[in-house]
Amino acid sequence: QVQLVESGGGLVQAGGSLRLSCAASGRTFSSYAMGWFRQATGKERESVAAISWSGGRTYYADSVKGRFTISRNNAKNTVYLQMNSLKPEDTAVYYCGAALSYGLEYEGKEYDYWGQGTQVTVSS
Numbered sequence: 229q230v231q232l233v234e235s236g237g238g239l240v241q242a243g244g245s246l247r248l249s250c251a252a253s254g255r256t257f258s259s260y261a262m263g264w265f266r267q268a269t270g271k272e273r274e275s276v277a278a279i280s281w282s283g284g285r286t287y288y289a290d291s292v293k294g295r296f297t298i299s300r301n302n303a304k305n306t307v308y309l310q311m312n313s314l315k316p317e318d319t320a321v322y323y324c325g326a327a328l329s330y331g332l333e334y335e336g337k338e339y340d341y342w343g344q345g346t347q348v349t350v351s352s
Contacts (some may be wrong), residue, residue, distance in 0.1 A: 237346030
């Protein structure tokens with residue numbers, strides 16, 4: 229069982245930055261691929277970024293490439309999403325997920341656990 233708690237969301241102006249954190253419980257954090265997803269009002273959940281258990285492989289959606297960076301610290305059981313050059317279209321609830329996998333998982337259906345989400349609002 230893994231519990232995930234996101235933090236770091238908020239209101240920011242376009243062009244600004246935010247850093248999201250996702251703290252995981254449990255002693256097997258390093259056994260999980262981790263990912264960030266988002267869901268805007270009226271839209272389906274979409275994958276934003278993912279990272280393998282070791283941090284050696286990453287995935288980014290085309291819409292965030294070059295602006296967002298995913299990283300993890302297995303000693304702290306935490307995964308991060310650094311978001312720079314934010315745009316109004318990045319506004320959404322951001323969720324982190326954990327997938328029991330040693331690969332790189334970027335589809336939501338592969339994820340076993342989810343956090344409660346944190347709101348990110350980017351004003352124009």
